[in-house]
Structures are given as C-alpha cells and as structure tokens.
Amino acid sequence: MEKGKSLHELVWLCQKIGRKIDYVQGGGGNISVKLDSRYMAIKASGFRLDQVAEDDGYVIVDYEKIKSFYESVNLSLVKDYEKESLEVAQKSVLSFPGKVLRPSVEVGFHSILDRYVIHSHSVYANILACSYEGKQLCYQIFKDENFNFIWIPYINPGFSLTVKIADELMNLSAEDKKTKVIFMENHGLIVSSDNLKEVYEVHERVNLLIKRWFKIRGRYPSAVLKQIGNNKYQSRTRFILDFIKSESFEIDFFEKYPLYPDQLVYINSNLYTENPKIELNPQKGCVVYNANYSEALAIEETLLAYLYVITKISKLGLTMKTMSEDETEYIKNWESEKYRKELLKKMAK
Template sequence: MTEPVSPNSDGLHKLAHISRQLGRNKAFVQGGGGNTSFKNDAHCMWVKASGSELAHVTPDNGFVAVDYAGIRKGLSACGTESEYTGLVRSAILSESDAANVRPSIEAGFHALLGPCVLHSHSVITNLLACAKDGAALTAAILPHAVWVPYASPGLPVTQSVMDRIIALQALANGTAVLLLQNHGLVVAAHTPEEAWQLHEEVNESVRSHFHLPPPVVEEAPFCAADAEHLLFPDQAVYLGHETLRLSKAGEETQQAYNYLRQTMQALGLAPNFLPVEEADFLLNMEAEKYRQKVAKS
C-alpha cells in the first residue's frame, strides 16, 4: 500500500466541484446516494467514499484513492460479495484511508469505465429505468445508451456492467451512457466537465421527450405502503429503517419516490417494482448497513 497522488491534483478538484453540483440537485441525488470518480493516471482512481454526500465533498474529504487497475484485474475472480468487498478495500492506496473510510460499493463498475464517471439517481432518467417498458423506451429515447437489467448493488451490478462492456461501443474513446434498471444513470467521459455535460444532455433528452418541466422534488410524508412498492435500492436503505426515514436523506428519498410515482402515472408509464425479497436482501447487506451507519453519524 502506497500513498496516492496528492488530493491537490487538478482532476480531483474538478471532480469535487462537479460532484457538489450534482449532489446539490435533489432531482439528481438524494441523501448519500450517487457516486463519482476520476482516474488520475494508469492506477489511481479517486472515488466517492461510501456514505459521503456528494453535496458536501471536497478534495480533502469525501473521496478515497484506489488502485483501479488492481480492481479490474481481480473482478473476474470474485464469486461472492465478501470477496468483492475485500478486493475493493484492499485496493485503497492510503493507509490512513484504509483505517477510516471505505470506497463506494459501486467502485467496481467505476473502475471498468472511462476517465471520469458520474452515477446519479436522477428522477428524470429513472422514469425510464423504473418503467416496465424501460428497455424499449431507453432504446427509442436514448439510442446510444446501454440498458443494464436490474442487479443488486455491489458485485452483481458490477458483473452486469462487465457483461455489457462489448455493447459500450463508445467505450474506446472514453464516453459511455448506461441506464441501470430500477437504479439510476451512469455516464463516463474524459473530464468531469464533459461528464457533467453528458449527464445534462441525457436528462434533457428524456425531459424533452415527455415535455416535462424541470423537476420539482417537493416535501412528502412517509407512507408505510410504499415499502411494498420498491422502485430503487435507496428506497429500502433510507425508508426501511425508522431512524433514517426521519432523516434528511429519508425525506429526500421519499420525495424522489413520490415524484416518480406521480409523474409515471401522469405519463401512463407502468412502474416496474422490485421483489419484496430484494428489500430484505438490501437491508441485510453488510455494505448497506455500513452506509446506514455513516448516514446516522
């Protein structure tokens, strides 16, 4: 384990700026959701620390440097979530970071993609991701995007992205757009600024197609029945625990859920709910328990 590139690097400063921009828009990110990364060189990738809020990250706080080349090399040998978690945590480049923070659970697919990766839980693109006809709608509205069928966070979704690397025709030049079913949007580009622009363009394409005004994610009370209608993982993470349900992250997650349900109904889109068993699985994942712990602190 060696000390990584200084957090004063220009790329990390730009990533932090774009990350805050992304995180402060609650139509894009709710609570500690979403994650971003930037590959500084052939080995070092700065990725959001698990549980950190994008709205508040700085170059010195909220990111972890990992050996992404090592993660890429070791992914194919991972057969269990614990092996995957071990791989990602062993890739941390700083001893001080290794003792205090964890990389995002989704560091695996960040390692696979281009120089800068932004992953959001945009309520606009999730209108497609959470619809029963989501794959067909995505093909029609976002023809250059790759649809990734639902897989649980961590190793499963990383493996799903690995399986579709060949389909990412633009990957050779560093850019890509992926829509993760019942989860969110992923964009990759050469720089944080280019990734942000791509993220904006994708959201605008969907918004324009449906003739929607800019989304307003309004305050909404928690409804216990919503737990039986799971649309995305963070719904289980933040609304499945009473303490977090009453937190700012819980409120933002409830607001995003309500926007999706109401807008999908207005557009005539049938929601694609995840199985109840998936909520139980998510709530019992060690990595998600860690993220809940960070959110409570």
C-alpha cells in the same frame, strides 16, 4: 496528469451533481476520477456528493487491483464473491493518517469504466428505469444521440452489477471511444467518459431529453425541514405532505411498491421497524423524523424523489416496475448499506 488538478475536477463534479436533489438524494450516487494509470479518487461510502472537498469525503484506490480482480474472477467456484470483492476494494485503498473510509460500494464498475464516471439517482432517469416501458422509450428518446447506450436489467448492486456491466462493455468495439450512458433498471443512471466536460454535459443532456420527452416543466420541489425538538424534524415539503394526505396512500404503501435500493435503505428500514425514525400521520398529512439533521434530510430527499417518480409514472400512463421479494431481501441484509446508514448517524450537523 497532476494529482491536484484531478482532485479539483472530482470536487467540481461532486458539487455540480450533488447540489441537485433531483439527481442525488442523501448519500446516494457516486462520482470518480482516475488520477493516472493506477490510482482513482472516488466518493467515500456514506458521504453526500456535496460534502466532497479536496481534503475530505473521498478515498483514493488502486483501481488496477480492482480491475484485475474482475478480469480474472472465476465465477464457476462456490464462494461469497460479494465479500471477496469488498475485501479487494478495501485492500486497494491508500490509507491516510487519522482517516478510515470505505470507497463507494460501486467502486467495481467505476474501476472498469472511463476516466470520469457519474452515477446518479436522477428522478428523471428513474421514471424510465422503474417502468416496464422504459427501455423501449430510451431507444426512442436517444436515437439521434452520439453515445453508447446500454440498458442493464435489475441486478444486485456491488459485485454482480460490475460483472454485468463488464459483460456489456465487451460487446462494444475496441475502437468505439464514445461516451457511455448506462441505465440500470430500478436503480439509476451512469455516464462515463474520458473527457470532463463531456461527462458532465452528456449527463445534463440525458436528463434534459427525458424532461422534454415527457414535457416535464417547472422546478423540482425543494426539501424543507423544520426542527421541532432535539433530533426531531418535521417535513415542510408540500409535495410529500399532499401525497401522504391523498386517498391512494396507505401506511404499507412503501412495502407494496419497492422501486429501488435507496428507498429500502432510507425509507422502509426507518419506517417498518420496532423503533421507527419516520412517523406518518396520513389523516393530518404530517411526517416527522426522529433523527439528527443529516439523517432526517437524507430520508426527506429520498422520500421526495420516490414519491415524485411514482407520481410521474402514474400520470404519464406508464407501468410501474417494482423489485422482487428476493431483490428487496438482499438489500435489507446487505452489509454495505448497514455501514452507510451507521456512518450517516455519526455525521450529525
């Protein structure tokens, strides 16, 4: 297929999914399109999906190199597989003059999946992915759907997640070319297909069916910020402010309930620190961000999504499933997420 057409498809998908903050927040989520039998375009780490254009916001990788690494990796050796996989991914990037970008940290599973891959942090999918009842409910909600449904118990993002998804794909028959729908516990949703129209429509349908099942009606709240100083923004999102003022909220709330990696990256690491970028005043119901607009918006969207998922899990009578201490520590020390945050700082608008 012509490279230009495939890049146009990538931009179209990124814009369609990236404009919905109930699907992706800040720089979270990623999308890829395979250009041919060797090369793949994927959102660059640190960029928002809605920032992807035909000349920016993505990298082209030799996905056959990455795929080959995962097919031949020897897990019996004692080595830093995460570091090795990142090096393989970086060496697979086609360089462009004046641009040094990293592929998404999830480039591994994008390489082994179908031609079109959508990975979102949909709040509706995460109602299921962050509750103990989620897996069983998925079997009920999607029982009549014509796609391969896979549930992945929580596993560290990056290398370990790709290996787990590869194992699950081995269980599918070679003749089975149906769209793949993968729920990742305490993480999000993947939809993968060899057909552009199908990957988009199945992602929409999965979210629609969850909303119908739980009778979720009405529009998802908008994230609203007001500038109150130089690199200082105040939340004007009613959903957030009402939650912060509620009796159930305490300042250590986010440490008590770690739901998924982006919460730890955007909220916890900016709140529980010596120089916090988030100022919370529960008495006044006030949230202020000491950050540039890009950072403040990413935090606001992530905070809104997190509180929305928590609220829905509670109101629907589900049992919240949180990340373990080891899992949260891994994310806090993950070099890839530190890179993503540093890049966000530089992308002030």
